[in-house]
Amino acid sequence: MIVIMRSSATQEHIDTVLERLQEHDLKGHIIHGEERMIVGVIGAFIPPALREDMERFPGVQETMRVTRPYKLTGREMHPHDTIVDVSGIKVGGGDCVVIAGPCAVESEAQIMTTAYAVREAGATMLRGGAFKPRSSPYTFRGLGKLGLELLAQARAATGLPVVTEVMTPTDVDLVAQYADLLQIGARNMQNYQLLEEVGRTGKPVLLKRGMSATFDEWLLSAEYIVAQGNPNVILCERGIRTFETATRNTMDLNAVALAKRRSHLPVIADPSHGTGKWYLVQPLALAALAAGADGLAIEVHPDPDRARSDGGQSLTLENFAALMPRLAAVTASVGKRVAAAAMQDIRL
Numbered sequence: 374m375i376v377i378m379r380s381s382a383t384q385e386h387i388d389t390v391l392e393r394l395q396e397h398d399l400k401g402h403i404i405h406g407e408e409r410m411i412v413g414v415i416g417a418f419i420p421p422a423l424r425e426d427m428e429r430f431p432g433v434q435e436t437m438r439v440t441r442p443y444k445l446t447g448r449e450m451h452p453h454d455t456i457v458d459v460s461g462i463k464v465g466g467g468d469c470v471v472i473a474g475p476c477a478v479e480s481e482a483q484i485m486t487t488a489y490a491v492r493e494a495g496a497t498m499l500r501g502g503a504f505k506p507r508s509s510p511y512t513f514r515g516l517g518k519l520g521l522e523l524l525a526q527a528r529a530a531t532g533l534p535v536v537t538e539v540m541t542p543t544d545v546d547l548v549a550q551y552a553d554l555l556q557i558g559a560r561n562m563q564n565y566q567l568l569e570e571v572g573r574t575g576k577p578v579l580l581k582r583g584m585s586a587t588f589d590e591w592l593l594s595a596e597y598i599v600a601q602g603n604p605n606v607i608l609c610e611r612g613i614r615t616f617e618t619a620t621r622n623t624m625d626l627n628a629v630a631l632a633k634r635r636s637h638l639p640v641i642a643d644p645s646h647g648t649g650k651w652y653l654v655q656p657l658a659l660a661a662l663a664a665g666a667d668g669l670a671i672e673v674h675p676d677p678d679r680a681r682s683d684g685g686q687s688l689t690l691e692n693f694a695a696l697m698p699r700l701a702a703v704t705a706s707v708g709k710r711v712a713a714a715a716m717q718d719i720r721l
């Protein structure tokens with residue numbers, strides 16, 4: 374349920390609403406609309422009589438049922454777009470962000486070369502995994518803390534905010550010290566303790582859709598983070614498993630457009646994992662922006678043939694540089710721009 378307050382409502386009127394909710398073990402989330410204040414009501418059971426009662430409270434204009442299961446992340450309670458600020462870069466505010474970098478941080482030379490090159494080409498943020506979730510325990514699982522330190526070095530040199538994955542609740546404090554944007558990977562989308570832990574940090578979170586997660590499950594996972602008082606969530610479609618095996622995953626652009634419609638959170642797309650093939654990254658990147666995505670996450674490696682993970686879907690530095698003007702053309706056609714890098718004063 375949402376309680377729409379009158380524009381003349383006083384603090385006392387709002388407090389009365391909140392107190393009554395508390396009596397019913399319900400929580401009230403205050404949402405500041407453009408003209409009016411809305412109280413979003415969260416709880417397991419909202420007695421129907423309470424809704425009618427509240428309509429008679431002073432300061433209350435009307436109440437409405439919220440039909441979707443995702444209350445805080447849906448547009449019903451929160452009609453206006455959320456803009457997530459990642460160390461000065463606004464995600465969801467109209468400009469498209471381009472997050473670029475290797476699947477995994479492998480060495481100082483690899484991450485620094487990539488960071489300078491993607492920055493030069495116009496990327497907005499740098500990505501790179503330090504803790505890698507791998508299907509096989511015998512493959513490269515990341516440099517751990519050293520990887521985080523190398524990302525910090527790359528950020529200091531280029532001014533690009535860094536995005537990196539955190540896999541366990543116990544690593545959240547460590548990773549949060551280095552990351553500007555905490556990535557929750559597809560395999561952890563339903564690790565609810567991890568979601569709550571990143572929620573408690575208040576830091577921006579990039580929530581990737583699980584490879585077998587439905588649209589509603591994805592938004593409900595975002596709900597776990599926002600329910601901890603952290604509204605800074607960016608949704609990321611990265612392809613889902615279907616019967617199709619010709620590509621690594623099936624990039625669900627329906628979900629991108631639907632997420633923009635149903636949720637106020639920014640939505641980005643990852644055509645690298647979405648397709649698994651470097652030569653499909655460009656067409657799907659363009660398509661995702663045309664479908665309304667607020668940005669992209671793209672894997673880029675100086676030598677994809679020798680990459681320790683996801684080489685087959687990684688762009689070379691040259692291919693990434695060639696892609697950027699094409700992205701700009703599509704963003705312009707939908708009335709947007711590619712966001713500039715945050716710290717322009719850093720000279721390359």
Ligand code: PEP
Pocket residue numbers: 476477502506557558559560581611646
């Ligand atoms: C990644 O971003 O490198 C990654 C592991 O992605 P996903 O969780 O989408 O598979």
Ligand code: MN
Pocket residue numbers: 476477646672682683
């Ligand atoms: Mn990867």
